Amino acid sequence: MGTLSCNSCMYMLDGCNGYCGDMIIQTAGGEECEGLNFNGATCESLGYTQGGDLACSIGCRLNVSLCHQFSLISTGTQHACGLTLAGSAYCWGENSSGQLGDGSVTSRGVPAAVAGGLSFVQVSAGAYHTCGLTSTGTVYCWGYNDHGQLGDNSTTERWVPTAVQGGVSFDQIALGSSHTCGLTAASEVYCWGKNNYGQLGDNSTTDRWIPSVVQGGNMFNALSTGYAHSCGLTADGTALCWGQNDQGQLGDGTTSNHIVPTTVLGTIPFSSIELGTASTCALSESGMAYCWGGNTFGQLGINTTTSTSLPSAVFGELSFASVSVGFFFTCVRTSAGASYCWGWNSAGQLGDGTTTKRYIPTPVNPL
16 A cells, blocks of 8 residues: 655655555555454454354455354254355254264364365254255265164264265255155155154155155155154145154144155145144244144143144234244244244243243244
């Protein structure tokens, strides 16, 4: 910066104010940093709420490529994983089975980078295993593998991402407690892992160590998995479910397990579906919420604690944009950004400032 002149064919530097690399930040010249001097900036101060490592580029401009801003977060039983805008996966929490994917079994209190340097478009956490989906449709899984839920044709625990075998490409993945499912571009669903209740949908109760196609010839547009049941939506909004049904979570009017997809009863076309431990909730095309299955803690939101094996409208006839089903509680979000929760509240998980169970949608306290 400044004015460079020539005198007797020699550069005269006395009119210059500095340059990139002189370890002095020339803000007037557009410099943002020098070496490790970021002029007080951090990843967090720049809006990257998960932190990370700020760097200074060759042109003395801030480089935020290693700052973390998660575009997606998925939670398991005692661990969680996030996907950055750049497609890098980070996990944190309990790690006794390698479910964090960082090459260790050391639990982490802050996000740890998943090993391997892979770029993902989706990451999903199960009870004690995790999977990531790449842009080419390849699925990698890591963590606990006692029933073959990692899909690598073994029951060996993996501490780093390991490719799912079988040669099938996927567009979406969903993880249950000990089983995994994937949706292909051809609208087929494949599942693998534990199958004691028929949650793989392949007309058996045999565990599978590689992807096994769900039987019935149905074409699905969406997929979700619960503790030991699975559901999919067809193009016309029909919901089909399979697996464990002791609480009526399959929605077919019975409490019998099903080893192939069975149609959820009713005439309501659904736009999305989410599964919990022993309950299922779905949103209609108009945003109305319907739930069915176990209801011990009021997690169906129907103003009772009576379980039901048929879709039941959530109390209040509110319209929602999304629904998420947890461990005996449920939360929804409206198109305006307001959140409501109901069900079990022993640790304040409903966010209403109490630990009281709620049987109907209760607003989450605003920030």
